[in-house]
Amino acid sequence: MTSFPADRGADIVRALIRVITENRAYLSEIDGAIGDGDHGVNMAKGFALCAEKMGPGAMSLSAALQLLGETLMESIGGSMGPLYGMYFIGLGEAAEGIDQIAAPDFQAMLEQGLTDLRSITEAQIGDKCLMDTVVPATSAFSGALAAGAEFAAALDRMTEAAEAGRDSTKEMVAKIGRASRLGERSRGTLDAGATSCALLLAEMAAAMKPMLA
Amino acid sequence: MQRLINDPDNVVEDGVKGYLKAHPELFAATANARVLKYPRAPIAGKVGVVTGGGSGHEPAFLGYVGENLVDAVAIGEIFSSPPARAFLDAFAAADSGQGVACLYGNYAGDNMNVKMAVKMAAKEGITVKTVVANDDVASAPRDQIEKRRGVAGEIFMWKAGAAAAAEGAGLDGVIAAAQKAIDNCRSIGLGLTSCTIPAVGKPNFTIEAGKMELGIGHHGEPGIEVVDLASADQAAEMMVRPVIEDVPFTAGDEVAVLVSGLGATPLVELHILYAKIHDLLGDAGLATHRAYVGNYFTSLDMMGATLTVMRLDDEIKRLIDHPCHSLGLTQGRQA
Known part of the structure; x- marks a missing residue:
């Protein structure tokens, strides 16, 4: 079965850190339309702190994702700290003790992350938030595996669903978070959390694919 | 910036x-x-x-x-x-x-x-x-x-x-x-300008020149309506009405009043606003037991103010009058 070695975890998390850092201004700009414009700034600050803690060495995927989650939870606050913190800790915990990550392992990770997210928020698809990205992306990966897809193809389906989920937030009226105070005025712009989530899932897939053997 | x-x-x-x-x-x-x-x-x-x-x-x-x-x-x-x-x-x-x-x-x-x-x-x-x-x-x-x-x-x-x-x-x-x-507290904000988060570097939202936003939130969340910039007396009327129309104020109540600047409004203007607020509350039958006017709870460099009115009973009055010492609020025992 196609898989990648779990000890490449630090490389995958470094790719996540890079994509958030590179999109710092873009994410803040999206947030500025209906939020307070600091999403990119706060995310970049938390991810950069994780890079400092990781140093240059290798780490298992489980340890690297949990370090990222714990750093976000402890350092960035806001809503995104607990949400992304819980999500990455959940992904990491589900990878514990696995040396070669195969598609069913990654499916279990995605599902654990979503379960942990749901333990702290009642947000649903349609609320204009990161759930609009993470829920369809998770289903798409699982659905592709169930239909007999290879790991790489299932990652592609996940990325497509994440990006479609992100785009779906544009026409939504926010039902949760600070943007929900805007009512109709929140329509017409992407949600910043859904956007950063699509960047992260797409980057995770892109980082994993060349490692597959 | x-x-x-x-x-x-x-x-x-x-x-x-x-x-x-x-x-x-x-x-x-x-x-x-x-x-x-x-x-x-x-x-x-x-x-x-x-x-x-x-x-x-x-x-x-x-x-x-x-x-x-x-x-x-x-x-x-x-x-x-x-x-x-x-x-x-x-x-x-x-x-x-x-x-x-x-x-x-x-x-x-x-x-x-x-x-x-x-x-x-x-x-x-x-x-x-x-x-x-x-x-x-x-x-x-x-x-x-x-x-x-x-x-x-x-x-x-x-x-x-x-x-x-x-x-x-x-x-x-x-x-x-x-x-x-x-x-027993009710509050409302009034914004005259936007504010700038330093790490973002540009204003968070826009209030056009000659306008002000009634009901604005502490982070610039949109309010009830954008209206033409008005005098302090008119602004006081716009702020007092929605506050005292909400429960639980009734004529004859004693209240504590807090007018806070949002960061960039001069103290003298906050007091111009307060003078009218005080009278309007009095007209509504609310006796001001204690007033606080200053920069108590701000929003970076936003211009504008918030009004908070709290209905008092004997217990809350005693607690509010209790002496305290802090950077934001210092008071001795009520004479």
């Missing part, structure tokens, strides 16, 4: 250093750089009082750490909730073994981080109970009062809860006093 900062990404860290150096009698550092405590906290036998929230509202939140006020504060990024770990560390810094009252405002991030911190505290043997401020009448209709934001009424909530703690009330008594205070 014309601002006195070093690094836009380190505004909070750099500011905290200054607060610590300037006011050693009020602030002590803790192991967590995002938590400050009153130097004498935890105070033996007293229920701990904790608050926390995003920065940019100074003197809130840290400025209400002090004698007979808040024991420890969790400090977030500009306009962003502190992490759960900061709330947890603040609980630990405030707890003398009598439990901790966490009194904070109704925002999604704060709710989530406090909820997680309360769970973590339970594992460490610290009992924490919470009161969530929801005094902003403009942020949701009365039948959705649980959705309303907490704004400057939080100061009265901290004052009442902390005074009850100083008088020796147990945790449930402190929580009841703080809850009663906020239940």
Whole structure:
């Protein structure tokens, strides 16, 4: 079965850190339309702190994702700290003790992350938030595996669903978070959390694919 | 952007250093750089009082750490909730073994981080109970009062809860006093300009020249309506009406009134506004027992003001009159 070695975890998390850092201004700009414009700034600050803690060495995927989650939870606050913190800790915990990550392992990770997210928020698809990205992306990966897809193809389906989920937030009226105070005025712009989530899932897939053997 | 900062990404860290150096009698550092405590906290036998929230509202939140006020504060990024770990560390810094009252405002991030911190505290043997401020009448209709934001009424909530703690009330008594205070508070904001988060570098939203926004939130959340810029007297009328029309004010009540600038409105203008507010409340049959006018709860460099009116009964009046000493609020015993 196609898989990648779990000890490449630090490389995958470094790719996540890079994509958030590179999109710092873009994410803040999206947030500025209906939020307070600091999403990119706060995310970049938390991810950069994780890079400092990781140093240059290798780490298992489980340890690297949990370090990222714990750093976000402890350092960035806001809503995104607990949400992304819980999500990455959940992904990491589900990878514990696995040396070669195969598609069913990654499916279990995605599902654990979503379960942990749901333990702290009642947000649903349609609320204009990161759930609009993470829920369809998770289903798409699982659905592709169930239909007999290879790991790489299932990652592609996940990325497509994440990006479609992100785009779906544009026409939504926010039902949760600070943007929900805007009512109709929140329509017409992407949600910043859904956007950063699509960047992260797409980057995770892109980082994993060349490692597959 | 014309601002006195070093690094836009380190505004909070750099500011905290200054607060610590300037006011050693009020602030002590803790192991967590995002938590400050009153130097004498935890105070033996007293229920701990904790608050926390995003920065940019100074003197809130840290400025209400002090004698007979808040024991420890969790400090977030500009306009962003502190992490759960900061709330947890603040609980630990405030707890003398009598439990901790966490009194904070109704925002999604704060709710989530406090909820997680309360769970973590339970594992460490610290009992924490919470009161969530929801005094902003403009942020949701009365039948959705649980959705309303907490704004400057939080100061009265901290004052009442902390005074009850100083008088020796147990945790449930402190929580009841703080809850009663906020239940009797109603607030509204009025914004004349936007504000700029230093790390973002440009204004957060736009209020056109010649306009003002009634019901604006502490982070620039849109209000009830954008109206033409008006005189202070007219602005006072626009602010007083929605506040006293909301429950629970009735003619004959005594009230405490707080007019806070949003950061960039001169004090003299706040007093021009207050003069009319005072008269309008009087016309409505509300006698002002105590008024606070100044920069108590701000929004970076926004121009404008918030009005908070709290209905008093004998208990809340006593708690509000209790002496206290902090950067944001200092008062002696009422003559």
